[in-house]
Amino acid sequence: MRNRQITNYIVFLGPAGVIVLLFFVMPVLVDIGIAFTDMGRDLQVTKFTLRNFERAFTGDSRLPKVISLTFIYVFFTLAIFNVTFGLVLALTTTAIPKGGGFFRSVWLMPRMSPSVVYIVLWIWAVHGGEASLVNQIAMNVFGVEKPLDLLSNTPVMLIILSNGFIGASFGMIILTSAIRGIPDHLFYAAKADGAGSLSIVRHIVMPALRWPLTYITIWQTLSLLVSFEYIILLTGGGPFQDTTVYALYVYRRTFQSGQYAYGAALALFLIIPGILIAISAWRFTNMQQLLQRPRIEVQ
Amino acid sequence: MARIEFKNIEKRFDDVVVIPGMDLVINDGEFVALLGPSGCGKSTSLFMLAGIYLPSGGDLLFDEHRVNEVEARDRNVGIVFQSYALYPHMTVRDNIRFPLRFKKVPDAEAKRRVREAAELVQVAELMNRRPSQLSGGQQQRVALARALVKDPQLLLLDEPLSNLDATLRLTMRTEIKALQERLGVTTILVTHDQLEATTMADRIICMREGEIEQIGSPDDLYLRPETLFVAGFIGSPPINILHGQVDSEKLRVGEAVAPLVGVGNGPFSIGLRPEHLEFGDSGVPARVIQTEPMGREILYVAESPLGLIRVLESGSQVNHRIGEETRIAFDPSNTLLFEEATGRRLDGAHFHLNTTARAA
Numbered sequence: 001m002r003n004r005q006i007t008n009y010i011v012f013l014g015p016a017g018v019i020v021l022l023f024f025v026m027p028v029l030v031d032i033g034i035a036f037t038d039m040g041r042d043l044q045v046t047k048f049t050l051r052n053f054e055r056a057f058t059g060d061s062r063l064p065k066v067i068s069l070t071f072i073y074v075f076f077t078l079a080i081f082n083v084t085f086g087l088v089l090a091l092t093t094t095a096i097p098k099g100g101g102f103f104r105s106v107w108l109m110p111r112m113s114p115s116v117v118y119i120v121l122w123i124w125a126v127h128g129g130e131a132s133l134v135n136q137i138a139m140n141v142f143g144v145e146k147p148l149d150l151l152s153n154t155p156v157m158l159i160i161l162s163n164g165f166i167g168a169s170f171g172m173i174i175l176t177s178a179i180r181g182i183p184d185h186l187f188y189a190a191k192a193d194g195a196g197s198l199s200i201v202r203h204i205v206m207p208a209l210r211w212p213l214t215y216i217t218i219w220q221t222l223s224l225l226v227s228f229e230y231i232i233l234l235t236g237g238g239p240f241q242d243t244t245v246y247a248l249y250v251y252r253r254t255f256q257s258g259q260y261a262y263g264a265a266l267a268l269f270l271i272i273p274g275i276l277i278a279i280s281a282w283r284f285t286n287m288q289q290l291l292q293r294p295r296i297e298v299q
Numbered sequence: 300m301a302r303i304e305f306k307n308i309e310k311r312f313d314d315v316v317v318i319p320g321m322d323l324v325i326n327d328g329e330f331v332a333l334l335g336p337s338g339c340g341k342s343t344s345l346f347m348l349a350g351i352y353l354p355s356g357g358d359l360l361f362d363e364h365r366v367n368e369v370e371a372r373d374r375n376v377g378i379v380f381q382s383y384a385l386y387p388h389m390t391v392r393d394n395i396r397f398p399l400r401f402k403k404v405p406d407a408e409a410k411r412r413v414r415e416a417a418e419l420v421q422v423a424e425l426m427n428r429r430p431s432q433l434s435g436g437q438q439q440r441v442a443l444a445r446a447l448v449k450d451p452q453l454l455l456l457d458e459p460l461s462n463l464d465a466t467l468r469l470t471m472r473t474e475i476k477a478l479q480e481r482l483g484v485t486t487i488l489v490t491h492d493q494l495e496a497t498t499m500a501d502r503i504i505c506m507r508e509g510e511i512e513q514i515g516s517p518d519d520l521y522l523r524p525e526t527l528f529v530a531g532f533i534g535s536p537p538i539n540i541l542h543g544q545v546d547s548e549k550l551r552v553g554e555a556v557a558p559l560v561g562v563g564n565g566p567f568s569i570g571l572r573p574e575h576l577e578f579g580d581s582g583v584p585a586r587v588i589q590t591e592p593m594g595r596e597i598l599y600v601a602e603s604p605l606g607l608i609r610v611l612e613s614g615s616q617v618n619h620r621i622g623e624e625t626r627i628a629f630d631p632s633n634t635l636l637f638e639e640a641t642g643r644r645l646d647g648a649h650f651h652l653n654t655t656a657r658a659a
Contacts, residue, residue: 183382183384185380185381185382185384186384186386188346188349188351188371188378188380188384189378189380189384189386189445190386190397191349191350191351191370191371191372192349192350192351192371192372192374192376192377192378193372193397193398193401193445193449194372194373194398194400194401194402194449195372195397195400195401196372196401199400199401203386203397204386207386207387207388208387208388
């Protein structure tokens with residue numbers, strides 16, 4: 001019986017365990033190892049050293065700017081789009097009797113389209129020439145005289161917008177299903193108790209979304225911190241270094257300048273907060289409970 | 300308090316007609332039950348009263364005022380749902396106080412009314428708990444307090460007892476009835492459980508497929524059902540329905556024949572309550588095939604030339620064993636005769652099946 005149990009564990013959890021080990025645990029260990037070496041473009045390790053950390057803390061003058069940009073980027077993308085706008089989309093599309101699904105699909109399209117296609121559309125819309133969508137509207141409708149060059153002048157706003165348009169759908173889907181999970185009788189009861197639409201949102205819907213909102217915030221913070229795909233396609237991190245967020249900076253240091261050891265050390269700073277946030281989320285927000293059973297009970 | 304009137308009320312969901320046209324008056328302070336099987340339109344009617352559904356046609360009147368389009372929040376209707384629908388994140392106190400939030404009740408008065416409502420249903424000591432920390436019966440009481448705290452002109456109860464265990468159901472039945480009598484609030488109970496309806500309500504409205512089959516006191520429905528449906532729906536164990544044929548002033552049921560004057564030829568159904576039948580030396584021959592002791596009574600199922608017949612005998616002693624050959628006699632004044640074409644009862648049609656029939 002006991003042997004059978006062990007066999008079951010190996011058969012059912014083994015494959016997943018191997019994947020976790022190979023693709024999640026090993027890279028972290030390898031990264032930690034490399035961070036303490038002097039590995040460069042030639043991939044040779046000649047000695048173990050703390051030089052990379054010294055450099056990160058004292059010798060890298062660009063790092064403070066990169067970090068503050070990263071905070072701005074993550075904070076505003078989250079606050080405006082991934083959480084707030086996702087919530088607004090979920091509330092509005094579940095409140096209207098028909099057509100909610102259509103609007104939700106529209107907001108899913110950026111996520112479904114290939115990133116290159118999506119960014120090509122953005123570039124077409126905002127590039128500095130007179131033919132861009134923004135400039136055609138600005139010049140023909142609002143009478144602006146010179147074409148706007150948003151990519152050069154407001155690049156941070158553009159990376160927030162382009163990531164936010166994609167990120168909103170994640171919150172929208174999770175919150176929509178959370179709202180759908182609230183039993184109809186609660187809405188009926190609230191109506192009979194005299195609550196109007198806004199009161200229902202405030203007293204019935206929002207309390208039920210507390211857990212999903214926490215989850216979305218944590219998940220999206222982590223994912224925004226480490227992704228730079230759309231930024232590198234849209235602005236390439238520029239102009240100058242204006243839109244080089246931390247993950248992109250690490251990428252450039254590591255793979256473009258060939259400073260593997262330094263890149264590994266920088267990446268470590270991303271891995272550690274990631275693990276800490278994930279663990280504290282598990283601990284403090286009772287994620288276990290969130291993942292195990294819905295907070296709203298139906299009898 | 301209010302007098303409620305349905306005037307040719309109709310309810311459709313897209314093309315599906317749930318209630319084709321309903322007329323009903325519920326008097327001020329009355330306790331009525333809407334009784335029927337699931338899908339009969341009773342909950343739809345309740346939701347229209349609450350303002351959750353809007354009628355598709357007709358007039359809904361509260362004290363002679365038309366309220367068809369009045370929003371739920373402006374109706375002052377208290378409602379207790381089958382699931383109780385307590386707000387899961389609020390304490391008992393906040394749950395009961397919730398309706399007062401929207402009535403601009405001064406704080407001191409709100410506190411007093413919440414306390415009074417809680418005391419009324421005996422949950423005053425549970426004020427700081429959350430619904431998940433309450434038993435089913437306590438949740439039920441909190442739901443009642445929340446419905447009553449705003450002093451509603453109409454109290455709606457949607458299957459309020461179906462989630463309680465049998466003992467608690469009995470207690471709550473008594474308590475709700477006593478509470479209603481004390482407060483005098485017009486109350487409408489929706490239920491599929493005939494026992495709930497007959498024990499609590501002054502009047503029962505028996506519904507089927509969106510139409511009212513019969514309105515009457517519990518006695519009316521039990522002793523004088525107007526239709527075959529009501530006869531079959533009311534009563535537990537259910538009434539025996541035997542199928543027969545009238546042909547030139549003779550009613551034939553299986554091999555039994557009885558004279559029956561004054562009705563036309565055609566198929567008829569005969570309703571016989573199990574407790575109106577008894578085993579004896581005369582009557583229809585039958586063989587006991589099943590015995591079900593029910594405490595104070597024993598239910599026998601017997602096979603006869605007329606089909607299966609249920610007989611209820613009082614007492615806790617099983618007097619007839621399975622396989623016993625006996626006869627079933629009945630009192631002709633307690634037979635109900637229904638015309639099968641219309642399903643309606645023929646008033647005053649009693650008959651006496653002759654007893655010469657023999658098992659085949």
